[in-house]
Amino acid sequence: MGNAELNIGNRKKRRKERIDRGIKARSSDIFALSSWREMLYLAAPRLLPIVGLLVLSVALSVYWQRVLLSVSVFALLAISWDIMAQTGMISLGQALFFGTGAYLSGTMNHYWGWPPYITIPLATIFGGLLCTAFLIPVLRLRGIFFSMVTLVLPLMLVRIIEATRIFGGTEGLSGLTALPSKWVELYVLIIVLLAVLFGFRRMMNSDFGLVLKGINDNDRSVMNAGINIYWFKIQALFIASSIGAFAGAFLTHVYLFVGMPVFALDYSILPIASAVVGGIGTLAGSMLGAFILVPLSEILRGLGGLRIVFYGLFLVVFTVAIPEGIFHYIQRKYHQFERWVEVE
Amino acid sequence: MEAAPLLKVSKLYKNFGGVQAIQDLNFELVEGELLGLIGPNGSGKTTSVNLITGFVKPTKGEIVFRGQNITGRAPYKIVRLGIARTFQMVKPFYQLPAYKNMIIPLYSPRVKQMTGGKYGDRDAVALDLLEEVGFERDSHVAYKPASVLPQGYLKRLELAKAIALNPDLIILDELFSGLSLAEVASIVPIIEKLRQEGKSIIMIEHRLKELFRIADRVIVLNYGEKIADGKAAEVMESDAVKNAYLGFEA
Numbered sequence: 001m002g003n004a005e006l007n008i009g010n011r012k013k014r015r016k017e018r019i020d021r022g023i024k025a026r027s028s029d030i031f032a033l034s035s036w037r038e039m040l041y042l043a044a045p046r047l048l049p050i051v052g053l054l055v056l057s058v059a060l061s062v063y064w065q066r067v068l069l070s071v072s073v074f075a076l077l078a079i080s081w082d083i084m085a086q087t088g089m090i091s092l093g094q095a096l097f098f099g100t101g102a103y104l105s106g107t108m109n110h111y112w113g114w115p116p117y118i119t120i121p122l123a124t125i126f127g128g129l130l131c132t133a134f135l136i137p138v139l140r141l142r143g144i145f146f147s148m149v150t151l152v153l154p155l156m157l158v159r160i161i162e163a164t165r166i167f168g169g170t171e172g173l174s175g176l177t178a179l180p181s182k183w184v185e186l187y188v189l190i191i192v193l194l195a196v197l198f199g200f201r202r203m204m205n206s207d208f209g210l211v212l213k214g215i216n217d218n219d220r221s222v223m224n225a226g227i228n229i230y231w232f233k234i235q236a237l238f239i240a241s242s243i244g245a246f247a248g249a250f251l252t253h254v255y256l257f258v259g260m261p262v263f264a265l266d267y268s269i270l271p272i273a274s275a276v277v278g279g280i281g282t283l284a285g286s287m288l289g290a291f292i293l294v295p296l297s298e299i300l301r302g303l304g305g306l307r308i309v310f311y312g313l314f315l316v317v318f319t320v321a322i323p324e325g326i327f328h329y330i331q332r333k334y335h336q337f338e339r340w341v342e343v344e
Numbered sequence: 345m346e347a348a349p350l351l352k353v354s355k356l357y358k359n360f361g362g363v364q365a366i367q368d369l370n371f372e373l374v375e376g377e378l379l380g381l382i383g384p385n386g387s388g389k390t391t392s393v394n395l396i397t398g399f400v401k402p403t404k405g406e407i408v409f410r411g412q413n414i415t416g417r418a419p420y421k422i423v424r425l426g427i428a429r430t431f432q433m434v435k436p437f438y439q440l441p442a443y444k445n446m447i448i449p450l451y452s453p454r455v456k457q458m459t460g461g462k463y464g465d466r467d468a469v470a471l472d473l474l475e476e477v478g479f480e481r482d483s484h485v486a487y488k489p490a491s492v493l494p495q496g497y498l499k500r501l502e503l504a505k506a507i508a509l510n511p512d513l514i515i516l517d518e519l520f521s522g523l524s525l526a527e528v529a530s531i532v533p534i535i536e537k538l539r540q541e542g543k544s545i546i547m548i549e550h551r552l553k554e555l556f557r558i559a560d561r562v563i564v565l566n567y568g569e570k571i572a573d574g575k576a577a578e579v580m581e582s583d584a585v586k587n588a589y590l591g592f593e594a
Contacts, residue, residue, distance in 0.1 A: 207447050207466060214448045218435045226423030226452040
């Protein structure tokens with residue numbers, strides 16, 4: 001429960017006590033099904049992202065609908081980062097997945113003329129396989145050593161494209177096929193985002209997910225159960241890189257262009273910032289973080305050069321004020337109430 | 345004529361940099377035997393266990409289990425052959441209930457293989473196993489998060505995780521350390537039951553009194569070398585052992 005202890009002015013010690021709300025206790029029981037209020041309590045957290053995204057998709061102006069696309073793409077990257085982090089792989093290079101997916105679908109569309117509904121799924125799967133293959137040799141590295149490699153790989157790929165002038169070199173590939181309409185764009189992305197969120201949240205809470213989290217927590221103990229941790233890491237890596245590759249492939253067909261910027265640092269750093277601001281370890285927190293940071297960046301656009309200063313300031317204030325992440329904070333308030341009790 | 349040994353360690357060496365952690369270690373373990381591994385701090389007890397279970401690769405030497413050479417194999421492969429161990433430092437998932445801590449060993453391919461390709465209801469199996477090691481079912485202690493469990497229960501949990509793999513050889517690394525006499529007394533019957541089931545056991549222990557009551561044979565290590573091997577009472581009479589433990593020739 002994490003009780004905070006501190007001294008107040010009159011030197012009397014008090015501590016914060018957190019107690020589950022009555023409704024939480026009641027709705028964990030079968031009796032929840034006999035009350036609308038309890039059922040809503042259970043369903044609300046799941047309905048909120050679904051209803052929220054659907055309302056946003058129709059209520060927003062065309063400009064903000066484009067922002068919503070970008071937000072959702074970063075949310076996918078943040079979820080992908082979170083899955084890896086929960087398995088003990090701290091990645092500094094979601095851009096590798098994003099860029100690989102983008103270039104794969106761009107290439108298939110540009111050179112072979114394949115339509116997006118073929119290139120996007122293929123880029124998702126083969127992007128996942130390719131990125132997993134890139135990282136398998138370094139899976140044995142732990143902590144910062146693994147992170148360094150993930151940071152360097154996308155930067156290397158950019159230079160390879162620049163130097164060898166493959167895939168359009170510095171110019172990139174333009175004039176790619178668009179998706180049928182902006183509504184298709186929006187709803188395909190929303191559906192995929194929700195499916196990824198709920199599907200992989202379920203996975204991380206299953207026994208399989210427990211093994212993944214176990215690798216992060218105490219890999220020796222998992223090895224000691226006769227489990228090949230590298231095989232499990234490979235599976236998590238494939239899932240995470242496929243999600244990232246989908247994001248890249250999808251956005252390629254929205255921008256109708258793929259070029260070196262897809263390996264930019266933004267695609268690596270912003271997902272991490274989202275996960276940290278939103279809260280690591282729930283996937284929903286990472287998504288929430290993206291839904292705060294990306295629009296914030298848009299709103300601050302009017303500030304010109306000072307934009308990055310305010311953005312940075314916001315990040316610092318948030319991580320200091322709510323280090324656990326916004327999602328964990330909201331989740332706690334939703335399920336528990338707090339009161340001060342005196343300590344003898 | 346004795347049966348072929350279950351485990352045979354021959355001419356085992358391990359250097360960490362310039363430090364000779366294990367030197368020329370040789371011993372055999374017969375099926376069903378309970379072997380105590382003792383010695384002063386830093387004498388190489390845990391290192392020898394790490395060598396057998398593959399967590400550390402030997403510099404030289406050979407380890408044979410059931411006629412198979414397992415020297416330098418990956419830990420998870422060795423577990424699948426039937427060697428399970430506990431760790432000296434228990435590190436459970438503190439935020440999870442005790443029975444959920446059993447899920448990882450129950451996810452093991454070894455368990456799947458033994459149950460005919462099916463895992464079954466892991467939660468139910470976990471609760472049964474925990475009851476075996478003394479998580480009384482009526483007390484609901486198995487549902488409590490590991491963070492609130494006393495050390496005695498954490499050690500039992502560690503033991504249950506090893507038993508879940510249904511190993512032929514169980515290696516217990518200082519299972520009794522940090523436990524009260526009463527707690528040790530309540531764990532001893534669990535170990536005796538394992539022996540009745542025909543399991544072979546290696547116990548690293550500092551609690552010699554409790555160990556000598558149940559061990560068939562004791563090996564004493566000092567500075568990575570075996571200095572005595574035999575029945576508990578005989579071993580403690582040896583001058584080399586007295587010297588290692590007490591620091592002078594008795």
